[in-house]
Amino acid sequence: MQAVAQAGDRAAFAALYEHYAPRLKAYIMRLGAPEDVAEELAQESLISAWGRAATFDPAQASVATWLFTIARNKRIDRLRRERRPEIDPNDPALVPDEMPAPDSGVDQAQAEARLRRAMQALSADQTHLLQLAFFSDLSHREIADREKLPLGTVKSRIRLALARLRTQLDGEGMEG
CATH class of the missing domain: 1.10.10.10 (Winged helix-like DNA-binding domain superfamily/Winged helix DNA-binding domain)
Incomplete structure (x- = not known):
């Protein structure tokens, strides 16, 4: 992990990936995720670890503990998103109707009155x-x-x- 953090060593990351990806996937599946989701979250966890490798502190936790914590947090984030989907601000149900022009209300009322007279x-x-x-x-x-x-x-x-x-x-x- 230090080689990844200090030099961005791709070979070191590949070895880390090969070792931990199946373990992270199995762990996430034990947390209740389906296989495809578990695989995706394991990959996301390792990609996140690649990007945050410089923040890894071996005095705080082992590499395994750090990676499994990232994976657990990714799983929690996924569950939250599934329970509370992101709101699309362009959803037509959420876009307020435009206010009609003041004179259109008068026009509408006059048209309705003509229609009522014609219906009579x-x-x-x-x-x-x-x-x-x-x-x-x-x-x-x-x-x-x-x-x-x-x-x-x-x-x-x-x-x-x-x-x-x-x-x-x-x-x-x-x-x-």
Whole structure:
């Protein structure tokens, strides 16, 4: 370890790696890690030891104790990451919606009012079928089954209701 620390001796590190990698892997597996994770953590531990070799103090601990401590800490870090995944700041669920322009609220309210007036011009039956199709998200087949109407009748009534709405909205200056 001192040859690695003082001179960056690759041959010394290779010997250290060959000796300790299987032992670290077995130790990490005894801690409960699957084989592939244990192998990965053993490699990470030894790479970390390579980078921190200058901090190794033989008066504090043996090489084995130092390496096994690094491996145990790598395992703990992995467990913490698995239990608490890192947050992706670009996750769409975490990005707040943009504030609408103040005038867009007024525009939206006016459009909704025009649509309500146009809906009042429809028959109760047409309004009911549109509500089932658009607000209850039912297919034409589901509406036909629910209302005990022929499928063609449901399609015709919805198509006529939409055409009538379009005419009403176009008459008020709203594109449909």
